[in-house]
Amino acid sequence: MSGKIAVVGAGAWGTALAASVVRAGWSCLLLGRDSETAAKINELHRNPRYLGEIELPETLRMTLEPAEALAGAEIVLVAVPAQTVSSALPGLAAFAAPGSVFVSCAKGIDRETGRTMSGLMATLVGNDRAAVLSGPSFAIDVAAGLPTAVTVAASDIKTAKMLAESLSNPVLRCYASDDIPGVELGGALKNVLAIAAGIVHGRQLGASALAALTTRGFAELRRVAAALGGRPETLVGLSGLGDLILTCGSEKSRNFAYGAAIGRGAPLDELALAEGVKTAAMAARIAREHGVEAPIIAAVDAVLDGGLSVEAAIDRLMSRPLKTET
Numbered sequence: 001m002s003g004k005i006a007v008v009g010a011g012a013w014g015t016a017l018a019a020s021v022v023r024a025g026w027s028c029l030l031l032g033r034d035s036e037t038a039a040k041i042n043e044l045h046r047n048p049r050y051l052g053e054i055e056l057p058e059t060l061r062m063t064l065e066p067a068e069a070l071a072g073a074e075i076v077l078v079a080v081p082a083q084t085v086s087s088a089l090p091g092l093a094a095f096a097a098p099g100s101v102f103v104s105c106a107k108g109i110d111r112e113t114g115r116t117m118s119g120l121m122a123t124l125v126g127n128d129r130a131a132v133l134s135g136p137s138f139a140i141d142v143a144a145g146l147p148t149a150v151t152v153a154a155s156d157i158k159t160a161k162m163l164a165e166s167l168s169n170p171v172l173r174c175y176a177s178d179d180i181p182g183v184e185l186g187g188a189l190k191n192v193l194a195i196a197a198g199i200v201h202g203r204q205l206g207a208s209a210l211a212a213l214t215t216r217g218f219a220e221l222r223r224v225a226a227a228l229g230g231r232p233e234t235l236v237g238l239s240g241l242g243d244l245i246l247t248c249g250s251e252k253s254r255n256f257a258y259g260a261a262i263g264r265g266a267p268l269d270e271l272a273l274a275e276g277v278k279t280a281a282m283a284a285r286i287a288r289e290h291g292v293e294a295p296i297i298a299a300v301d302a303v304l305d306g307g308l309s310v311e312a313a314i315d316r317l318m319s320r321p322l323k324t325e326t
């Protein structure tokens, strides 16, 4: 590949994606806001604040200047936390090259507006230039060049295929989809369920309980995403089931780790970004508004809100009326 890709957000995911697109042969400018991180990336080829000692490609550069990052970029990967996308984006759109595609790589639902990430992008650059990348992919794995597969969605399948071809490399396999809601809601909702799984793990409720929670959580993820237009076949793919399996089974997931800390009764203040904390209330509200049964999501929301203890949540989930499974 030749040409330029800009990556917005020099945290764990933005840096990993930038390293990945350089491996795919693109020139890449990473846009961040911290000069110390920029110096480490540009001079030492590392981002110790977010990715430890992982070595980054020497040609990867970071800048603090939006105009420099976005000038001439055909693709803009947006990898800042979901709740900051609405404030970060408007200042960038003006610098974007005409026809460039904005790809949300964040997993969440905007709390201010209730919009999805692609929805926020579409308001600025139009539907045909808004896309989503999501799937089971720990930044640390992608940065280290371990084999990974994700889904890239755009409303036009031709754009999705162009992105999948552009972003794939020998260690990152991108599948194309034209189901934007299915792909992005899978990524947003699994974070809420990863917190629930972490609580089960931290409270030492056992492997059987973890399997039950993950499976019944998946049923909720499918119902809530379907209510917003996500297709069932997408939700059993990488960005739905795939990411749920990854993050409901590993303390490498910050959402799982956050839940585990709640389960153990440990302090939460110092923990890294757990997007599901912000998504839980939105997901519970969407379920209520669409009349979708989502007891696990509602329980996570109530526990995070402080209105329900973990014990009471477990009792509530276990004493629900019996029903047929499907």
Ligand SMILES: NC(=O)C1=CN([C@@H]2O[C@H](COP(=O)(O)OP(=O)(O)OC[C@H]3O[C@@H](n4cnc5c(N)ncnc54)[C@H](OP(=O)(O)O)[C@@H]3O)[C@@H](O)[C@H]2O)C=CC1
Pocket: 009, 010, 011, 012, 013, 014, 032, 033, 034, 050, 079, 080, 081, 082, 084, 087, 088, 105, 106, 107, 108, 137, 138, 139, 140, 273, 275
């Ligand atoms: N980490 C992962 O494994 C994966 C993460 N994601 C998703 O990617 C998104 C970003 O996560 P991740 O990179 O891990 O988060 P990190 O906490 O590692 O990094 C967040 C980055 O965003 C920057 N940032 C924060 N607020 C703003 C703002 N208002 N304007 C501009 N930049 C801002 C931070 O800047 P500063 O350093 O200056 O504070 C930092 O560089 C999330 O939605 C997450 O769900 C998706 C797949 C994998």
Ligand SMILES: O=C(CO)COP(=O)(O)O
Pocket: 107, 135, 136, 137, 138, 139, 191, 194, 243, 246, 247, 252, 253, 254, 255, 256, 273, 274, 275
């Ligand atoms: O989304 C991720 C992997 O696909 C990262 O998960 P966490 O945000 O829970 O760390």
